[in-house]
Structure formats: structure tokens, C-alpha cells
Amino acid sequence: MLSRRRQSCAPGDRRGVIRSGVLENGWWASRTLPTVGFMDLEMRSFAPSSAVLADEPASAEFLRAVELGFHGAGPGEETIRRWLADMLRNDARLRAMYDHDTGGFRDPDDPVGTFLSYDKTVGFGDGVLLPADAITDVTVRATHRRRGILRSLMTTDLAVAHDRGLPLAALTVSESGIYRRFGFGPAAVSHQVTLRTDRSFALDVPTSGRVEMTSRADYLAHADTVFDEFHRRTAGSVSRSQGLTDALAGVFDHHTGKPDEAVRHALHIDDTGVPTGSVTWKVDDDSSTATVRDFVAVTPEANLALWDFLGHLDLITTVVRRRTPVEDPLRYALREPDVYEVSARGDFLWLRVLDVARVLEARTYLVDGEVTLTVVDDQGFTGGTYRLAVSKGAATVERTRDADTDVTLDVAALGSAVLGGVPVAALAGAGRIHGAAVDELARLLVTLRAPVSLTPF
Numbered sequence: 001m002l003s004r005r006r007q008s009c010a011p012g013d014r015r016g017v018i019r020s021g022v023l024e025n026g027w028w029a030s031r032t033l034p035t036v037g038f039m040d041l042e043m044r045s046f047a048p049s050s051a052v053l054a055d056e057p058a059s060a061e062f063l064r065a066v067e068l069g070f071h072g073a074g075p076g077e078e079t080i081r082r083w084l085a086d087m088l089r090n091d092a093r094l095r096a097m098y099d100h101d102t103g104g105f106r107d108p109d110d111p112v113g114t115f116l117s118y119d120k121t122v123g124f125g126d127g128v129l130l131p132a133d134a135i136t137d138v139t140v141r142a143t144h145r146r147r148g149i150l151r152s153l154m155t156t157d158l159a160v161a162h163d164r165g166l167p168l169a170a171l172t173v174s175e176s177g178i179y180r181r182f183g184f185g186p187a188a189v190s191h192q193v194t195l196r197t198d199r200s201f202a203l204d205v206p207t208s209g210r211v212e213m214t215s216r217a218d219y220l221a222h223a224d225t226v227f228d229e230f231h232r233r234t235a236g237s238v239s240r241s242q243g244l245t246d247a248l249a250g251v252f253d254h255h256t257g258k259p260d261e262a263v264r265h266a267l268h269i270d271d272t273g274v275p276t277g278s279v280t281w282k283v284d285d286d287s288s289t290a291t292v293r294d295f296v297a298v299t300p301e302a303n304l305a306l307w308d309f310l311g312h313l314d315l316i317t318t319v320v321r322r323r324t325p326v327e328d329p330l331r332y333a334l335r336e337p338d339v340y341e342v343s344a345r346g347d348f349l350w351l352r353v354l355d356v357a358r359v360l361e362a363r364t365y366l367v368d369g370e371v372t373l374t375v376v377d378d379q380g381f382t383g384g385t386y387r388l389a390v391s392k393g394a395a396t397v398e399r400t401r402d403a404d405t406d407v408t409l410d411v412a413a414l415g416s417a418v419l420g421g422v423p424v425a426a427l428a429g430a431g432r433i434h435g436a437a438v439d440e441l442a443r444l445l446v447t448l449r450a451p452v453s454l455t456p457f
């Protein structure tokens, strides 16, 4: 049951308040937030119930507002219809803020704030997948920024996720300075790689399996299976929606909604005949740069073979790949490693722990040991002291009233450290983790591989 309540701040009140509230599955949130200006705000939470655009004007306006927030040229009707269908398939939760004080210059049904979340899974490696509140499409109209609208939407969404028992929230960021205050920490780093593929490009190790360039349809027949296997095996991986797979494969162009015929497709098939890698790319207008749109390798063999294939495309002298794992083995397989340049680095996946015990118990450990952690959580979801005991690679985590804390960290630092994406020593050096047992925690949280996410959302 969803109820809508309208709140306002009094005209003329230059230090007024927004009181935002929403009743959802019995949950009531009410927040008082500092703000300025004249606003008559209402937060609505809703979900599309149809993929027919005409039946879903609020969802369509929501998507148009998202495009406005990201300075886009505006998605065409066909794109909106596709995203609507995807939201429907994925039980998206839309939260939008409306300002009814339009002065007569704006449609009051155009959202001034948007926020979308849906349930995904985050891989913890070895087949372990934890449910997560995946947050995206966060925008606030340029005229309404820095008045607490994002804070209001985020606080509501996280509280609902926590109440629903989700152990994690996840997002990718447009700017890195925004989300730590809400308990998110950068958890999986990724690189943009610029590969010089002139005559100096060559591997000096053999590759295995075969690479086939395919039609879009043949590619799509295998892409999900390849990704699902990668996701199952990989800590840090975030599950994908059909809409994302389709968009990366060029099934539709964001602006026109029509197929993007310039997108090319290839699969890697291993020596036993199983597809273990998939790649899509597009050649830029200069005809000499190939930009990778998607690159999924289940095995190191698939990774090398797909890179080798891209590196040998005739006429192409540069291959650019975003979302490259930080521990990409390619560099070490090259005859001349300096053709491989890390041209950008980004904190790609951010995690917000909502249930400390479930998250720490989900991963495996290389060493045994014990440590008592105090987690500081300004939003009150997870704060407290926990005893982490690891035996034979598995953790047991219990809340404790034990005053003897070994280590204190804020919840954002826990999000960064939990999958081994940011070393505990670096977080301690940054002053985000402290206490007598920092080294013991660092030893416990060490992982064999850095986490990897290949899912933009």
C-alpha cells in the first residue's frame, strides 16, 4: 500500500525544512532536512505496472527527467518504451520528488528529483551471490540542487532496503565526492586501458580456444550464459538486466531506439566448445580506434584470446576498453608491455553495507583469526560492535557488548574493504580504520584476487 503525502516549506522561510515521508509496506519515513528557497515538495514512490508508454506518464516523465539531469539529448520514445519494459521486468522502484511551487512556469508533474532502485545480486566469489539494493538514475533538477533532495530520496531508499532485509546497497558514481556521507565506500576499482595495436602489438604466450565474429542474434544467444558464469565466479560482479545486455550489444541506440548497426560482436569458445567470453565494440569515426562496449571473460584464456583478437583487427591502431579489471593479465602476456596504457582509473563499484554479519559471513577467507570491530554508521543501520571469528575459511559474526574493540571503522570503509578491493592498510593510512588490530584485520580480509565489476548501472 502506497500513500502519498505532500509536504511543504513555508514561502519566505529561507532556512525552512522539507519533511518528506512515504508509507511503503508499512514503513514510514519522516526526515527533517535543512534547505533554502521556496519549495512545495512531494516525494512519490511508485513502480510501473505496464510497458505501454501511454499508460505510464509518470514513469515516462521520470525517464525524461533523468536525461535532463545528465544533460542528455533526450531519449526517443522507443528508448523510453524499452527502459520502461526493463523497469517492469526488474521490479524497479521509482522515487521522484515534485515541486508544486512552479510559479506557473513548469509542469508540476515533471519531477525535480529522480531516484531508481531495484534488486540485483553482488557476487562474493565461489558462487555466492548476495542480494543488493542497486541504485541508479539519481538526478536533481539544476534549479533544485543542494537543497537536500538527494539526501531525502537516498535516506528513504536505504531505510526501505534495510527494512526489507537487504544486506547491501550498490551504485556507480558520476562524481566521487557524493556518496561516502551515505555510507558507501569504493569497493571495486577499474581501469580504462588504451592499447596500441600497431605492429608492436603481439602476445608472446599462446592463446587457446577460438574466437568467432557473430551476428547480433548469435551473440545474444550466448551472452547471458557467459555473463552469468562470470558473475557466479567473480567477487564484485553485479547482475545485469536484459536492457543493459541489449544496450551494450547495440540492440538499440540510446537516442533513436533503433538497432545500432555499427556494433560488432564476437565470442570466445574454449577447447571443449563452451562459450567462455564475449565482446562487443564499435569503430570510431576516425576508423582507426575500436572502442570496446562490453568485454566479459570467464577464464584467463578467454581474456587473452579476446584481447589478441581485438589487437589484430586490421586498420585499427588503438583499442580503448573501459571497465578493465585492475589485475588484467594482458600486460604480462605482451611482447612489448608498453603498448598497454592505463589511461584512466576509477572507483567503479561502491558498496554500502546494511547488514555487517551477513556481508562478512558471505565471503571466504584465506586465513583464520578473530577480531572485534566497531562499525560507525551515522545513519544508524549497522552501527555497533561485532566479533568476527574465522575458522577454516568461513566467518561467524556476532554482535557483542564487549567494550574491548580491536578495530574501529566507519561503514563506508567496511564497504571498501569487504571484498578486498581497497587494502585495509590503505584505509588505515587514510585514517578511516584504526585500532590495535588493524594488521590482524588486514590479514583476515586479504583476497586472492581484486574484485571486478563489469556492470555499468
Ligand SMILES: CC(=O)SCCNC(=O)CCNC(=O)[C@H](O)C(C)(C)COP(=O)(O)OP(=O)(O)OC[C@H]1O[C@@H](n2cnc3c(N)ncnc32)[C@H](O)[C@@H]1OP(=O)(O)O
Pocket (backbone or CB within 6 Å): 069, 070, 135, 136, 137, 138, 139, 140, 141, 144, 145, 146, 147, 148, 149, 150, 151, 152, 171, 172, 173, 174, 175, 177, 178, 181
Ligand atoms: C548513483 C547515480 O545515479 S550517480 C549520478 C548522480 N547524478 C548526477 O551526477 C547528475 C547531476 N547532478 C545532480 O543531479 C545533483 O547535483 C545530485 C543528484 C548529484 C545531488 O543532488 P542534490 O539534491 O543537490 O544533493 P543534496 O542537496 O541532497 O546534497 C546532499 C549532500 O551531498 C552533497 N553533494 C551533493 N552533490 C554533490 C557533489 N556533486 N559533490 C560533492 N558533494 C555533493 C551536498 O553538499 C550535501 O552534503 P551534506 O548534506 O553532507 O552537507
